[in-house]
Amino acid sequence: MAVTDTQPTPPPGIAAPAALAKRGRLRWLVVAIPYVWMLLLFLVPFFIVVKISFSTTAIALPPYTPVFDLSGGLSGIWDSVKEFTFDNYVFLTEDSLYWRSYLTSLRIAFVSTVLILIVAYPIAYGMARARKEWRPSLLMLVILPFWTSFLIRVYAWIGILKQEGLLNQFLLWLGVIDKPLVIMSTDWAVYIGIVYSYLPFMILPLYAALEKMDETLLEAAADLGCPPIQAFWKITFPLSLPGVVAGCFLVFIPVVGEFVIPDLLGGSNTIMIGRTLWNEFFNNRDWPVASAVAVILLLILVIPIVYFQNQQQKEAEKAR
Amino acid sequence: MKTILSRVVLSAAMLVGGSVLAMAADKEVHIYNWSDYIDPTILEDFTKQTGIKVVYDVYDSNEMVETKMLAGGSGYDIVVPTDRNMQRLIQAGVFQPLDKSKIPNLQYAWPEIYKRLETYDPGNQYAVNYMWGTTGIGYNKKLIADRMADAPVNSMDMIFKPEVAAKFADCGIYVLDSADDVMPAALNYLGLPPDSKETADLEKAAALIESVRPYIRKFHSSEFIEALANGDACIAFGFSGDILQARDRAAEAKNGVEIAYSIPKEGALLWMDSMVVPKDAPNADAAFAFINYIQTPQVIAKATDYVNYPNGNLESQKYVNPDILKDTSIYPDPTTLSHLYTTTPNDPKVQRVLTRLWTKVKTGS
Amino acid sequence: MAAKAIGPVRRSFAPWNDPNAKPFIEFRNVTKTFGDFTAVDDLSLGIYEREFFALLGPSGCGKTTLMRMVAGFEEPTRGHVLLDGQDLVGIPPYRRPTNMMFQSYALFPHMSVWENIAFGLKQDGMPKADIVARVDEMLTLVKLEQFAKRKPHQLSGGQRQRVALARSLAKKPKVLLLDEPLGALDKKLREETQFELTDLQMRLGMTFLIVTHDQEEAMTVADRIAVMDRGKIIQIATPAEIYEQPNSRYVADFIGDINLLEGRLSSVGAGGAKLECVGTGATVDVAQDVSARVGDQAWFAIRPEKVTISLTPPADPNVNAVSGEVWDIGYLGDVSIYHVRLATGATVKSTITNTTRLVERPITWEDKVWLSWTRDGGVVLTR
Structure with a gap:
């Protein structure tokens, strides 16, 4: 500021060169913040994990070798790099456990995402079509569960779903069943827990997409001879697709790596990749293999998403 | 106004100064122990007596401790890992040797227990036993009697014999989700060495568990406590103290559930949780002071009364509640004690085989 | 055209x-x-x-x-x-x-121009070939043949309007x-x-x-x-x-520009009526059958372009005439609007078509002028 103060004030609309350069630098800084964030909190940890995945397990502190010794300088690091091995990745292909865990996780995530979409869509639709003055309250109700700890909410489901739980007592009281249902410790309980926990992540983007939709489009469709149900599939649903895609990503990705819900609500016989990772890390204390499992998991998720986004972009460019 | 204000500022400064003093070396001890594992009054009494503030954190799996220790810089002064995990950590060089001159109460050590502890801590250099116990069978008396009048409640037949286990599948069999605890029991049941590292032996043990897998509702290391206590489970293979805790919870709830614990006649795993001091402990002297305090016979007896586990302090048996001392499911009689086995850590290869077999047992794949 | x-x-x-x-x-x-x-x-x-x-x-x-x-x-x-x-x-x-063309056009944003126009036809189950023919016909009609593949957001406002029109016309x-x-x-x-x-x-x-x-x-x-x-x-x-x-x-005022002057009817009959106009301070003679009684309140309504403005009194004694002073002039290019203040304080507007280029203005601010109109130039309104 002191520099520009001494200079004659440039006419409005024309910035002095120094001020311009300063603005440029400031803009650069603003643009850089998210990149620095990504670098520090995503890329750096990721490369540490990748590095560990190329190491060998050892009874030491930390429990793998080689460990980068910065005192050795560049040549020391190079010596360490020469010790890197691809064995951990090869190992993952040798035991069917790993790809089966990945597949099970992907399957559970896929089924959950579809279930959540089916449950969330009518809710989001109802919210978007509710009277304007009600919408903030409805939105609040969707967000409200976040005010309670995630773990407590999952524990609450144990109380509902267990043999002597609220659900069974209610159904027995109704006379619908005469013996308590075994829901806890089954995949059903896992799906219920996942659908419940991730529902808001689907509702919010769907609501955002549906709320900005112009309702006269539906009138136009009706006017052109389209009954309401068809109009939903031809107009409403295609226009909400960006919300559907965003919601599915928001749900699918974390569910693939989900650990807590299957651990608390599920049985012992469903092995998801989160559990396999846990076993490698904690039971086998094999950080390198655990890291390799994590790296592959990330690639499985990131590659299709990047591909999908590229396709979207290409399509958008083609249309232009 | 001005004087009041300056007084406030002054006293605030004194408070800050005071707390800085309190934070200075050896006035605080950071303890990392299993959840629900100590009578809180012991901590209060320790602070009253020594002026050392106790910062107490809890965990519920050995893996948590092991991971934190291996990552280093945990900031804890005392941790309480279980035998084999402790041995691995000792091998990794995580702990510092005890300064025995600062722990005179080690004179009351129970030789029987410390002899076993030496398997994991050669020369008893690093560890002071806190509690030990067995892994056995907890059961709901009524649910078992309803289904099988002459149930072999003091035998691993309850779980490992398919004809027997099948009878209890509907009322819920829970098994620890821990290969380290269940596989030795299976090996022992088959007449193989419980500490066997042979892949062939381990595969046989896994096959045994797989044969009763359909009757097991869940493998989990803590859920069985609640499940037993409220009648959702009728059999649990778990740690003695956890099952006795379930017994007490059911009794408190007065829900008609009656839980009992038995040490299988085939023998059972004896495990030991011991106090160790990390190499990088910020307040090692305070740690030794605490270990010495808790090994005071009267104090450790109070701890046993609270958690229902036997401890490794022989002198303390004079002060332990006689009901607990006489309960052979807690303090086993000498014959049973001689049948208890211990296991040693696995090298990474064996561990991997074990984990893999365990996954196979649980998931069928 | x-x-x-x-x-x-x-x-x-x-x-x-x-x-x-x-x-x-x-x-x-x-x-x-x-x-x-x-x-x-x-x-x-x-x-x-x-x-x-x-x-x-x-x-x-x-x-x-x-x-x-x-x-x-x-x-x-x-x-x-x-x-x-x-x-x-x-x-x-x-x-x-019926079909409707919406104020906002309500074009389906995810469909091309072609698909928008074809939407109603497909809905009717029209054969494919007929749909193609009809959509092409509509595109020609609104001159958007080369925009068929565009999405609505790639069109100008005018083009969108024509798509909306074509879509609403497509089903005839x-x-x-x-x-x-x-x-x-x-x-x-x-x-x-x-x-x-x-x-x-x-x-x-x-x-x-x-x-x-x-x-x-x-x-x-x-x-x-x-x-x-x-x-x-x-x-x-x-x-x-x-x-x-x-x-x-209400109608007179809503449609176009008009002078509204209040008064009372002093005579009614076949082919004519007289109104004692408070606004002009004079009697207004109108060639109109007024279905009201003498003494009723009424308004004289006359369009500005029906009012002639001159510097001298009109020669024809049959026309209505009042005098006043030019208060304001609005020059709109094709026409000029004169605001003339009468002695009563009322303002009457008169529009003159600028048939010649404006070199000199014969009538200007503060001129004393005469306003005149024929008997059928305006109407008497009773409500």
């Missing part, structure tokens, strides 16, 4: 004057209320086949509600809406033989409803499109019902205009009648 060719047809088209003609769209005692608000109040109206009919009025007058009742988006609270003799009440919008509906169809266009484009619309309507031979708040638009396109106020129709007539013979101060 084929305006010349259709001129004679339009001139002779007046089914509303034929007592045997049956209305194509008919509102019978229609009332529509929203809660406490009455949008349409016991309204009856007939619109004839092939007519270009305009509903004109300020926002909230009920014109849009009336149109939406034809489309089926609103149902009347009481009364009936008939189309070609069939009662429309209870028929959902997607089964009505019995009635086309246009809801403020030109409101979003700029003035020049709007004027052009107005003529295109009338041309189109003539060629296609459809019945058009347009809703607008723009009186100029209504005058340009419509065969007849219904001026509405607060759920009621005030006057239905041809644009010329509405302009020249408004039936009320």
Whole structure:
């Protein structure tokens, strides 16, 4: 500021060169913040994990070798790099456990995402079509569960779903069943827990997409001879697709790596990749293999998403 | 106004100064122990007596401790890992040797227990036993009697014999989700060495568990406590103290559930949780002071009364509640004690085989 | 533009004057209320086949509600809406033989121009080849052939408007409803499109019902205009009648510019009436049958362009004349508006067409001037 103060004030609309350069630098800084964030909190940890995945397990502190010794300088690091091995990745292909865990996780995530979409869509639709003055309250109700700890909410489901739980007592009281249902410790309980926990992540983007939709489009469709149900599939649903895609990503990705819900609500016989990772890390204390499992998991998720986004972009460019 | 204000500022400064003093070396001890594992009054009494503030954190799996220790810089002064995990950590060089001159109460050590502890801590250099116990069978008396009048409640037949286990599948069999605890029991049941590292032996043990897998509702290391206590489970293979805790919870709830614990006649795993001091402990002297305090016979007896586990302090048996001392499911009689086995850590290869077999047992794949 | 060719047809088209003609769209005692608000109040109206009919009025007058009742988006609270003799009440919008062009155009953003136009045809299950032919026909009609593959967001406002028009015409509906169809266009484009619309309507031979708040638009396109106020129709007539013979101060004031001067009737009779005008301070002589009594309150209404302005008193003694002073002049290029302050304090406007280039102005500020008009130049309004 002191520099520009001494200079004659440039006419409005024309910035002095120094001020311009300063603005440029400031803009650069603003643009850089998210990149620095990504670098520090995503890329750096990721490369540490990748590095560990190329190491060998050892009874030491930390429990793998080689460990980068910065005192050795560049040549020391190079010596360490020469010790890197691809064995951990090869190992993952040798035991069917790993790809089966990945597949099970992907399957559970896929089924959950579809279930959540089916449950969330009518809710989001109802919210978007509710009277304007009600919408903030409805939105609040969707967000409200976040005010309670995630773990407590999952524990609450144990109380509902267990043999002597609220659900069974209610159904027995109704006379619908005469013996308590075994829901806890089954995949059903896992799906219920996942659908419940991730529902808001689907509702919010769907609501955002549906709320900005112009309702006269539906009138136009009706006017052109389209009954309401068809109009939903031809107009409403295609226009909400960006919300559907965003919601599915928001749900699918974390569910693939989900650990807590299957651990608390599920049985012992469903092995998801989160559990396999846990076993490698904690039971086998094999950080390198655990890291390799994590790296592959990330690639499985990131590659299709990047591909999908590229396709979207290409399509958008083609249309232009 | 001005004087009041300056007084406030002054006293605030004194408070800050005071707390800085309190934070200075050896006035605080950071303890990392299993959840629900100590009578809180012991901590209060320790602070009253020594002026050392106790910062107490809890965990519920050995893996948590092991991971934190291996990552280093945990900031804890005392941790309480279980035998084999402790041995691995000792091998990794995580702990510092005890300064025995600062722990005179080690004179009351129970030789029987410390002899076993030496398997994991050669020369008893690093560890002071806190509690030990067995892994056995907890059961709901009524649910078992309803289904099988002459149930072999003091035998691993309850779980490992398919004809027997099948009878209890509907009322819920829970098994620890821990290969380290269940596989030795299976090996022992088959007449193989419980500490066997042979892949062939381990595969046989896994096959045994797989044969009763359909009757097991869940493998989990803590859920069985609640499940037993409220009648959702009728059999649990778990740690003695956890099952006795379930017994007490059911009794408190007065829900008609009656839980009992038995040490299988085939023998059972004896495990030991011991106090160790990390190499990088910020307040090692305070740690030794605490270990010495808790090994005071009267104090450790109070701890046993609270958690229902036997401890490794022989002198303390004079002060332990006689009901607990006489309960052979807690303090086993000498014959049973001689049948208890211990296991040693696995090298990474064996561990991997074990984990893999365990996954196979649980998931069928 | 084929305006010349259709001129004679339009001139002779007046089914509303034929007592045997049956209305194509008919509102019978229609009332529509929203809660406490009455949008349409016991309204009856007939619109004839092939007519270009305009509903004109300020926002909230009920014109849009009336149109939406034809489309089926609103149902009347009481009364009936008939189309070609069939009662429309209870028929959902997607089964009505009407199509609507929306004010916002309501183009489907995820569909191309082609798909937008084909939407209604596909909905009818028209054979594919016919759809292709019809969409091409429509694209030609609105001159958008080369834009078929574009998405709506890749078009200009005017192009979008034409897509909306093509889409609503594609099914060749019995009635086309246009809801403020030109409101979003700029003035020049709007004027052009107005003529295109009338041309189109003539060629296609459809019945058009347009809703607008723009009186100029209504005058340009419509065969007849219904001026509405607060759920009621005030006057239905041809644009010329509405302009020249408004039936009320409301209509006179709503359509174009007008001088309204209050007074009392001093004589009424066949072929003429006299009004003691408070505003001008003189008696106004009007060649009009006034159906009111002597002594009743009335207003004299005269368009500014019907008022002649001169520096000398008019020679013809039969014309009405008053004197005043030029208070203000508005130069609009094609015309100039003079605001003349009378001795009574009232202001009267007079419009002069600038037939020659403005080199010198014969009449200027503060000039003493005479305003004059013929006996049939204005009308007496009693309400």
